[in-house]
Amino acid sequence: MKKVYIETMGCQMNKSDTERMFGMLSNFGYEETNEPKDADLLMVNTCSIRQLSEDKAYSLIGLWGKWKKAKPDLKIGFCGCVAQQKAQQIFKRAHYIDFVLGTHKIYSLPSIIEKINKGEKVCECEETNATEDKEAVKFNINRAKSVNAWIPITEGCNNFCTYCIVPYTRGRERSRLPETIMKEVKDALNSGYKEITLLGQNVDSYGKDFKDRDYRLADLLKEVNSIEGKFRIRFVTSYPTDITDDLIKTAVELDKVCEYFHIPMQSGSSEVLKKMNRRYDRETYFKIAEKIRKMVPDVTITSDFIAGFPGETEEQFVETLTAMDELCLDYSNTAAYSPREKTVAAKWVDKFIDEDTKFERLARLNEQNRKCCLASNKKFIGKTMEVLVENFENHKGKNIITGRTRNNKIVHIPYDKDLTGEFINVKITGCKTWYLNGEIITE
Ligand code: SAH
Ligand code: SF4
Ligand code: F3S
Secondary structure (H helix, E strand, O other): OEEEEEEEOOOHHHHHHHHHHHHHHHHOOEEEOOOHHHOOEEEEEEOOOOHHHHHHHHHHHHHHHHHHHHOOOOEEEEEEHHHHHHOOHHHHHOOOOOEEEOHHHHHHHHHHHHHHHOOOOEEEOOOOOOOOHHHHOOOOOOOOOOOEEEEEOEEOOOOOOOOOOHHHHHOOOEEOOHHHHHHHHHHHHHOOOOEEEEEOOOHHHOOOOOOOOOOOHHHHHHHHHOOOOOOEEEEEOOOHHHOOHHHHHHHHHOOOEOOEEEOOOEOOOHHHHHHOOOOOOHHHHHHHHHHHHHHOOOOEEEEEEEEOOOOOOHHHHHHHHHHHHHOOOOEEEEEEOOOOOOOOHHHOHHHOOOHHHHHHHHHHHHHHHHHHHHHHHHOOOOOEEEEEEEEEEEEOOEEEEEEEEOOOOEEEEEOOOOOOOOEEEEEEEEEOOOOEEEEEOOO
16 A cells, blocks of 8 residues: 555645545545655645644755655645645756646545556646535545544635735635535534534635525534534624524524634734725724623634734734733634735735734734633633543643543543543633643542
């Protein structure tokens, strides 16, 4: 059997593509290896959300190119979001690459493998904007070892936030058919996964493009929830103004749907939000978050923020800090603005914030995030929470199991037995910035 190694650099959607590519490759006699040096086929699944992620991909293939000099039979593939964007240009940069595979064409991987094995160079980066449901059902998905299965429900994005590359790398928004999704959910549950995360850039748009049926995210959640057995359901990412009351109610009424919303705010300043082409202002976001907190007990709300968007003033940046604080956000992903080719904001060069200021703001954003996380964690001390165990390890001589609560808090519990995949009740005894400490409650 030949061996394949895939380095996955991007988001959950990118990880999900990797699992599908492993599935297709296993049909062609390739087995996965965790050791790139042992591989006959090396693939990088790239991300272009920021320049840094793109640069990482180039330096990795640079290293692999050197290995190929010593091992001429080695095949190298360049896939994912950077591939979709750069297509043929990758061959100019790295002539030793055997194939470039964009996000729209992942199901052409089997035919690519045949061609490269005949010595051809292949570039499959045409934009199709079609759902790949028909292809998807033909192959297994070799999911990563985990308790959680990522299941894409929409592909692409129509929002065109002015900083973001995703609509260019993933194309127009399209919903996958409920039949395909349900099949993947059932397969994952039958293989022992205990948590289903429905994935999309804007999950609330799910179903908007169906012409033959009225079927939206809340309907899908109800259908998944009706499957028998003990498991959890999550959905990410939510766009603030697209969250419907119906969806919030599902988190309360459906027993398997978890009390967790990831709703990126991006900036706390209404003026900046307008320039970002986000369709809400500070007040609207506050109202939505308030509504969710009121309706869903013990809910956690997490967000993403960008520091140093073009033209952002110190006052506007401070509005982001106060928003994080006043909203008591439970956790936020943070990033310094990175100009991306083709996007609208990348053309506002005269408004770019200098690097020092940008990174100084990012550091303050991170500090505020730490404070918010700690405050959020403290709220749960003394409570009893259900934890789905994800891991067992020996840390500095002590056995620890780690897992997540329904509202997505990480919990560390001293325990001598590996309970990975089990649901346990845990008393929260303390916390650190990034996790809770707990004790298992024995019946
Ligand atoms: N669909 C999600 C976000 C997907 S991209 C949403 O609408 O919120 C993930 C995160 O990357 C974004 O939320 C944003 O905070 C960050 N991001 C996107 N483009 C960026 C850029 N050019 N520079 C810095 N961060 C960026
Ligand atoms: Fe990017 Fe905006 Fe689409 Fe999210 S909603 S993927 S930030 S364009
Ligand atoms: Fe994901 Fe990065 Fe592409 S965040 S959609 S892998 S640009």
